[in-house]
Amino acid sequence: MKFLASLLIFPVILGMCSFNKEPNKSSEITTKTTITPENKPFAIVQLFTSQGCSSCPSADLLLEKVEKEYEGKNVFVLSYHVDYWNRLGWKDVFSKKEFSDLQYSYSSKFGSSSVYTPQAIVNGGVHFVGSSEAKMNSYLSKYLGMDSENTLEISELKKMDNQIEFNYKVEGNVAGKNLKIALAIEKKETNVKRGENSGRKLSSVNIVVEQIEISLNKTSGSGIIKIPELVENGDSLTLIGFIQSQNFDITAAAQEKI
Template identity: 50%
Template sequence: MQKILLTIIISSFLFQPEKKETFNPVVVLELFTSQGCSSCPPADNLLNEVKTKYSDDEVIALSYHVDYWNYIGWRDPFSKKVFSDKQRKYGHKFNSSSIYTPQIVVNGKEHFVGSNKGIMKSKLNTYLSKSAVNMVELSNIKKDNAAISLNYKIEGVINKKTLRVALVINERITSIKRGENKNRTLKNSNIVVEEMFLNLDSKEGKLSLPIPDIVNQNDDLSIVAFVQTENLDITGGSQQKL
């Protein structure tokens, strides 16, 4: 009888479900935008409002400038094909037949028109009530003329996950000479100008992110890092000003 009880106790211990760690909520907003799109400035302004209202620990607001509006007459200096390709991956995930601007993706899980203030408020309230399952700590950040180096440490399960690290310009004002926004002066915030991906096989490590030529000496910069699943869900992140 004692042997049976001991077996039950051991089996119960061995097959207990893994305890999932949780951390403070973090909302990552990815705005797909373009200086060549006349519908985008209200979304750019809304992203800046959100960035100003919430702390860096709560909301990470990013703008990715796509390149498929460049043919109209104005080449967005921040646009990259890789950002358009990123948006297409989300389109595939969301079973969308086409991609559009301005589009906001929230924590990689759902999307809406980026200028819709009502939906933005609702989604922020929803996701700020949900705990993150990963936490990212950045340290020993060093900047030289060519690159930014840093150490990272991740808490929580990292199996089959990727670390995304982005270099962000806090703000730029551009006078638009041609295209749909001709003769307008646009302000863009939290502009992603470089990004790298690292498949996670360790919770700690070092990396170096190149600084592209579009970055000026007087730009205010930030480093953003977050963890993403194979299904593009974002499970935690952080940002630090340089």
């Protein structure tokens, strides 16, 4: 496990930026609907990882294993690539400062002033070393035995050029909560040429490339998320939405492949 030795000070980011991209794809339109039934248990795993960290590939593989073994069981996984390991000689193409900022926000919640990789967080409530299969399964079992507080419906997905439009509907108490929408590449392999993982081909699943936040002033509406330039033709994309409180507890989630 890698610990960041010195304190890096980042501003707390409550929402992720959207990046513009010049249209280079033909327009596509798809219409889909996904629903998390009311009170149905769920679990969402957020893995903070980096291609520049030698301890991270085992956690990346475990996340992929979780995705396969828990398929159809209302378990969602997301990979957030942080940027603070880029100084070691390899710049992680998926890394963003916003994701490092997000990890520091979680760190404050858990009473720490430092961060580490690989770090896994389940439902925004617990964290552990992301390569620990025993803890992963234990926490997934815990949350899959608990009723959810909200219902989330994502519908009318439309992919057009460099953006995805969608509608959403939330049921249950939304006081102090926001809707987060993450756009992710389903799976990608990268040949790492420098740094701690030099010479290795690394694989990641559900790599977050963009994330936005929507204030739940009303329980239904629409939104748009941009497709960033690093997404290539042929990349399979997925949209994962989740409801999160100001204390970072996650109370519902839904996913739809695009």
